[in-house]
Amino acid sequence: MKKNLLKGLFLFAVGIALASCTTSKHSQQISGMERLPKPSVLFYTLDSIVNEAWQLYYSERTNWIASDLVLASHSMDELGGSISWQPNDSVWAVVFMDKEGKNCVFEYQYNTVTTEEFSRDSIRPITEKELAERERKVKIINGAVEKYGDQLFFANQSFGSPNVDIVRINDNLTRLYFMQGTIIDNVIPFGNDYSVDFDKDLNPIAFRKYHNSLLAIPTKTEDGGKVETIRHSHLKDNPFITPTDICNFLLYRPEGIDMFYVYSTAYKCTFAYSLKLNQIITAVD
Numbered sequence: 001m002k003k004n005l006l007k008g009l010f011l012f013a014v015g016i017a018l019a020s021c022t023t024s025k026h027s028q029q030i031s032g033m034e035r036l037p038k039p040s041v042l043f044y045t046l047d048s049i050v051n052e053a054w055q056l057y058y059s060e061r062t063n064w065i066a067s068d069l070v071l072a073s074h075s076m077d078e079l080g081g082s083i084s085w086q087p088n089d090s091v092w093a094v095v096f097m098d099k100e101g102k103n104c105v106f107e108y109q110y111n112t113v114t115t116e117e118f119s120r121d122s123i124r125p126i127t128e129k130e131l132a133e134r135e136r137k138v139k140i141i142n143g144a145v146e147k148y149g150d151q152l153f154f155a156n157q158s159f160g161s162p163n164v165d166i167v168r169i170n171d172n173l174t175r176l177y178f179m180q181g182t183i184i185d186n187v188i189p190f191g192n193d194y195s196v197d198f199d200k201d202l203n204p205i206a207f208r209k210y211h212n213s214l215l216a217i218p219t220k221t222e223d224g225g226k227v228e229t230i231r232h233s234h235l236k237d238n239p240f241i242t243p244t245d246i247c248n249f250l251l252y253r254p255e256g257i258d259m260f261y262v263y264s265t266a267y268k269c270t271f272a273y274s275l276k277l278n279q280i281i282t283a284v285d
Helices: 002-021 039-071 128-151 243-252
Strands: 082-088 091-097 103-111 117-120 162-170 173-180 187-190 194-198 204-209 215-218 231-234 259-264 269-274 279-283
Touching: 039 082, 039 091, 039 103, 039 117, 039 162, 039 173, 039 243, 039 279, 082 128, 082 162, 128 162, 128 173, 128 194, 128 204, 173 243, 187 243, 215 231, 243 259, 243 269
Parallel strands: 231 259
Antiparallel strands: 082 091, 091 103, 103 117, 162 173, 173 194, 187 215, 194 204, 259 269, 269 279
16 A cells, blocks of 8 residues: 555656646657656656665675675685575575586675675685676676677776676576776766677677766865755766666765765656665656
């Protein structure tokens, strides 16, 4: 009942914003783009973006925590790589292997539904399923780099390394994400983010670039105060807030900042992601 009520309120708010965003002389078509979808379609579009963003976030969060835990008891010289995957829809897992790639030396799991965590620091053989996931990940990354590598651009190492995440969209579609990470304090990186879609046979079938450049948005003012608003804009080929926007916001936001804004040049509207509501809200400029 509560979920349906929230959905109804959201659709009502979207309907108001939709009317305001499309009543100008640009309402029929904006540089080749149709007006905003009708509220029910828009709701499901934005909801799917949020759901995918959280899958990205869980993948990154699991890797961050697992890396911190394993390095507390093992040196990099002992490790021969890792496998990050989803044993099921609600669990993300990371397995760290020895140099020979035959044994697991540390493992970590996070349940996104129950928020339960599990870690084990002991040696066991790598399972056939884990080996298959490793080979699958290698094939996906190599396939993406081979076909689209000349279109991938990232900041230098002094800013931070790119993060690589694989998200299952459905039984026939897997999406590989490249996202810019950062080691700079008090900055949220938006941009330098890409995705490559793969079919069920792991053939790369689509490439997407989400931003034209890297936007390192500060979360503190020059005198150390808190920035009140996090905002950037999207060009017409990416009219909505993206899963990568939300993921990096969740990863790098400071305490107390629960919302950010993206101006859509395609729809002449501002979209806001609210962490408290866990929704993308349509606003009016």
